[in-house]
Amino acid sequence: MTDILQIVLAKRPAGDVTADCFREETASLPALAEGQILVQSRFLSLDPYMRPRMTELASYTPPFELGKPLTAGSVGEVVETRNPRYAKGDTVIGMLNWATHTVHDGKGLRKIDPALAPLSAHLGVLGMPSFTAWYGIKHICKPKAGETAFVSAATGAVGQVAGQLAKLAGAQVVGCAGDDEKCAWAVREAGYDACFNHRSESDPGAALDRLCPKGIDSDFENVGGKIFHAVFARLNNFGRVAFCGAISEYQDKEPMAGPPKMFAIVQRRLTLQGFIVSDHAPLMGEFAAEVGGLLKSGKLKSRETVIDGLAKAPQAFMGLLRGENFGKLVVKVS
Amino acid sequence: MTDILQIVLAKRPAGDVTADCFREETASLPALAEGQILVQSRFLSLDPYMRPRMTELASYTPPFELGKPLTAGSVGEVVETRNPRYAKGDTVIGMLNWATHTVHDGKGLRKIDPALAPLSAHLGVLGMPSFTAWYGIKHICKPKAGETAFVSAATGAVGQVAGQLAKLAGAQVVGCAGDDEKCAWAVREAGYDACFNHRSESDPGAALDRLCPKGIDSDFENVGGKIFHAVFARLNNFGRVAFCGAISEYQDKEPMAGPPKMFAIVQRRLTLQGFIVSDHAPLMGEFAAEVGGLLKSGKLKSRETVIDGLAKAPQAFMGLLRGENFGKLVVKVS
Numbered sequence: 001m002t003d004i005l006q007i008v009l010a011k012r013p014a015g016d017v018t019a020d021c022f023r024e025e026t027a028s029l030p031a032l033a034e035g036q037i038l039v040q041s042r043f044l045s046l047d048p049y050m051r052p053r054m055t056e057l058a059s060y061t062p063p064f065e066l067g068k069p070l071t072a073g074s075v076g077e078v079v080e081t082r083n084p085r086y087a088k089g090d091t092v093i094g095m096l097n098w099a100t101h102t103v104h105d106g107k108g109l110r111k112i113d114p115a116l117a118p119l120s121a122h123l124g125v126l127g128m129p130s131f132t133a134w135y136g137i138k139h140i141c142k143p144k145a146g147e148t149a150f151v152s153a154a155t156g157a158v159g160q161v162a163g164q165l166a167k168l169a170g171a172q173v174v175g176c177a178g179d180d181e182k183c184a185w186a187v188r189e190a191g192y193d194a195c196f197n198h199r200s201e202s203d204p205g206a207a208l209d210r211l212c213p214k215g216i217d218s219d220f221e222n223v224g225g226k227i228f229h230a231v232f233a234r235l236n237n238f239g240r241v242a243f244c245g246a247i248s249e250y251q252d253k254e255p256m257a258g259p260p261k262m263f264a265i266v267q268r269r270l271t272l273q274g275f276i277v278s279d280h281a282p283l284m285g286e287f288a289a290e291v292g293g294l295l296k297s298g299k300l301k302s303r304e305t306v307i308d309g310l311a312k313a314p315q316a317f318m319g320l321l322r323g324e325n326f327g328k329l330v331v332k333v334s
Numbered sequence: 335m336t337d338i339l340q341i342v343l344a345k346r347p348a349g350d351v352t353a354d355c356f357r358e359e360t361a362s363l364p365a366l367a368e369g370q371i372l373v374q375s376r377f378l379s380l381d382p383y384m385r386p387r388m389t390e391l392a393s394y395t396p397p398f399e400l401g402k403p404l405t406a407g408s409v410g411e412v413v414e415t416r417n418p419r420y421a422k423g424d425t426v427i428g429m430l431n432w433a434t435h436t437v438h439d440g441k442g443l444r445k446i447d448p449a450l451a452p453l454s455a456h457l458g459v460l461g462m463p464s465f466t467a468w469y470g471i472k473h474i475c476k477p478k479a480g481e482t483a484f485v486s487a488a489t490g491a492v493g494q495v496a497g498q499l500a501k502l503a504g505a506q507v508v509g510c511a512g513d514d515e516k517c518a519w520a521v522r523e524a525g526y527d528a529c530f531n532h533r534s535e536s537d538p539g540a541a542l543d544r545l546c547p548k549g550i551d552s553d554f555e556n557v558g559g560k561i562f563h564a565v566f567a568r569l570n571n572f573g574r575v576a577f578c579g580a581i582s583e584y585q586d587k588e589p590m591a592g593p594p595k596m597f598a599i600v601q602r603r604l605t606l607q608g609f610i611v612s613d614h615a616p617l618m619g620e621f622a623a624e625v626g627g628l629l630k631s632g633k634l635k636s637r638e639t640v641i642d643g644l645a646k647a648p649q650a651f652m653g654l655l656r657g658e659n660f661g662k663l664v665v666k667v668s
Contacts, residue, residue, distance in 0.1 A: 224596070244600065246596075246600065255597060256596055257592055257596060258591055258594075259596075260589065260591045262558070263589060265577045266580065266608035266610065267608070268608065270607070270608050271605065271607045271608075272599060272607075273599075273606075275600070276603055279603060
């Protein structure tokens with residue numbers, strides 16, 4: 001028997017996620033069955049997509065179960081094993097519980113080399129958010145020299161990589177973020193040509209008119225809502241939208257409608273494509289080679305926020321939904 | 335000097351197109367200048383895309399000019415020539431005025447063999463509407479066996495070909511049209527598996543639930559508005575929309591908004607792509623070979639409505655916008 005700490009979904013949110021949606025529990029784990037491993041979590045990734053999973057809305061992943069631990073992309077260490085594929089001490093990445101320890105059958109986990117990079121990087125600039133950015137930029141947005149590429153949530157875990165990849169492709173890159181410090185970082189460190197603060201500039205259309213005078217050729221969409229509507233209205237002929245997320249809408253009770261003048265999709269021959277990176281797992285090797293190379297050569301910057309302690313995960317997640325994190329948000333579990 | 339009959343744009347419509355938007359005029363043409371030809375129109379094509387061109391809305395083609403003849407895809411005969419590329423008696427296709435005769439510099443016209451098919455077919459099943467259907471089905475909808483393909487305006491000039499091409503690709507094909515006779519033709523002649531009357535069935539969602547029990551994998555969108563919203567809500571994972579037109583919206587004063595739950599584009603990894611066939615002119619040869627072959631072997635049916643006399647073009651066009659035509663609508667000019 002192992003006593004562990006875990007955080008379960010106590011209640012589904014209606015509107016804003018509140019602290020009482022979570023409950024911290026101590027649990028006793030039974031002895032491992034044949035084929036199982038016990039993984040001690042090191043880092044846990046908090047990502048916007050978790051919000052839709054807290055409700056019963058049909059989403060691309062099944063909803064979290066009430067009364068059960070939430071799950072998250074995590075890096076951990078195998079501390080006990082009855083599975084011949086895993087040795088004690090292996091470092092693994094995959095979906096683990098919001099918990100100090102997870103009993104797992106090993107399926108869907110992947111061993112990583114802890115010497116390669118800081119463990120948390122595997123959840124960010126070397127991991128799923130970065131892969132998401134890479135896929136959307138490379139396969140949907142396809143920015144190029146002479147074009148203007150827009151990235152909403154410009155300094156988020158996904159956006160910061162998307163913006164830098166668009167810049168490396170030669171485009172003029174414009175973003176928006178939730179405070180002046182993030183906008184300054186986007187321009188100074190991530191190479192954005194411009195970034196506006198969507199909280200202090202209440203009319204995103206005016207900001208876009210100022211910063212994207214030649215219109216927008218591609219949009220890496222992380223925010224949705226009125227920012228997306230303003231971008232859509234300014235897409236050039238043959239514009240592309242990689243629709244990755246809509247964090248501005250996740251806490252709304254009423255789902256956000258599409259853009260007010262939908263027929264522009266024909267008039268301007270637009271392509272809007274929603275995607276989920278897990279569908280493209282076969283491209284992971286190509287991504288890792290390309291983005292790993294950029295990291296090694298110093299061409300890709302990244303920024304993360306590390307929260308210390310599992311117990312702080314709910315507050316950190318609520319902050320993420322309000323845009324309070326800066327860059328990739330991870331929780332150091334142990 | 336040649337006296338001709340022409341129809342000019344007398345007034346831009348606000349809402350429904352009315353008879354006073356058009357004015358019939360007799361005009362005297364001057365002698366041809368060097369390089370010009372005089373083309374006598376035989377058939378003139380009426381198409382929904384002309385409606386946005388009547389207003390000053392930004393559209394993919396420049397608006398018609400007030401006081402000038404409207405233009406249309408037409409087939410005509412060269413009756414005078416001062417251009418060495420054209421001989422008297424040549425049959426040509428291209429944009430000509432809503433007029434008995436057009437003075438033209440020959441650019442953008444193409445000679446056709448009048449023995450190949452009835453002249454009007456070059457404006458329909460061998461022409462732009464059919465090419466539009468072919469492009470959208472082949473390059474965007476990509477229907478296949480086991481899937482459900484939906485086509486709105488199922489018996490229109492574009493829809494009737496789109497539906498048949500989707501069926502030939504092996505999909506279950508469902509459409510909607512504006513009366514029972516059209517729906518019956520769609521099933522009996524064009525091979526649709528089902529077609530509902532969107533006027534008698536006020537809730538398109540209920541009709542789609544009944545006729546597309548496995549959801550919709552591709553949508554060839556000609557209608558827009560509430561029919562598109564109902565289709566969008568029923569798109570399966572990885573669904574594709576070829577956005578070709580939105581005839582239900584062209585006469586609305588308020589442009590139609592996008593679908594109410596736009597985030598489904600991510601949840602279900604949807605692709606929405608607007609297109610205009612003139613962008614894809616280099617594929618015309620491939621289209622002509624493929625669709626010409628299907629026609630020759632009897633695998634493709636087509637239906638047209640022929641209106642006799644240029645003077646009736648305005649009324650016929652107003653009827654087109656109300657869905658009164660059946661299949662491709664052409665005007666026999668002379």
